[in-house]
Amino acid sequence: MKKTGIYIKAAILLRNGRIIKDDVVIFRSAEKGVLFLNEAYERLAVNYPRFYKMDTLSKMGTVAAAVLLKDSFDPAARQPDEAGIVLSNRNASIEADAQYWEASQEYPSPALFVYTLPNIVIGELSIRYQFKGENAFFVSEAFDAEWLHWYVTDLMTRNLLKTCMCGWLDVFDDQLDACLFLVESDTSETGSTFTAENLKSIYNKNYGK
């Protein structure tokens, strides 16, 4: 009988004008920041009615998650409360905070206000994909593979989650940096082993400018 293990089933990087899933370039554009995301949303047919209402961080999470999960995640194989999300970044919700502050000089916008917390992107993704298990958003100076590995392993070994979408989603001044992993606990022995070294190696992959 095969032993249960924790595996990275898929990974995506979104930076330097490209979206790369498992070493394959899925999308590229010369646009920057939110324009890059709007173009990716249209061309990849992500199709989510709330997209244009979102802040840049949530837009990036929506596009990145759509690419990550497509053809890699089977929602029927999991109960909603067995699937969770653990994210982190450096700049929290600074883009939305700044936009809200600017708008509030005249009239505060409720639609901007709701995005002035980084974990709102988790809410957006949880609603869309029915991930109803544990979730958390951490703010740290840099991508911390050891911490992510420890935290997600703890959730999975305690059987709180069997699927976790986790990683890094950071937006600052038109610079987009996303690295998301689909991690699952099962007996399939498919994917790469969920280790801090493998997380770090994927995050640090350099595909050139």
Added chain:
Amino acid sequence: MENKQELMHRLKEQIIKQLKLNDKKPEDIGDHDPLFVEGLGLDSIDALELIVLLQQEYNIKLKNAEEGQDVFRSVSTMADYILDHQVNS
């Protein structure tokens, strides 16, 4: 003063802009279509944005939140409310 038809057209443009309904055009919104749930599918945050829109563009403040249910039923009811309050202000 603009008539109700002109006001409704302008309201539709403002709703699309304010609520970032990028996939909609004014002609996609019927005068009497429900704005919430089964119609345009607006949510509670959108309702707050519509209150801001009334205040910002028409200098009209809703007296209480319950009033919003009737005012924001459709573009037509919004236009009636604006015309009524502009006359009375």
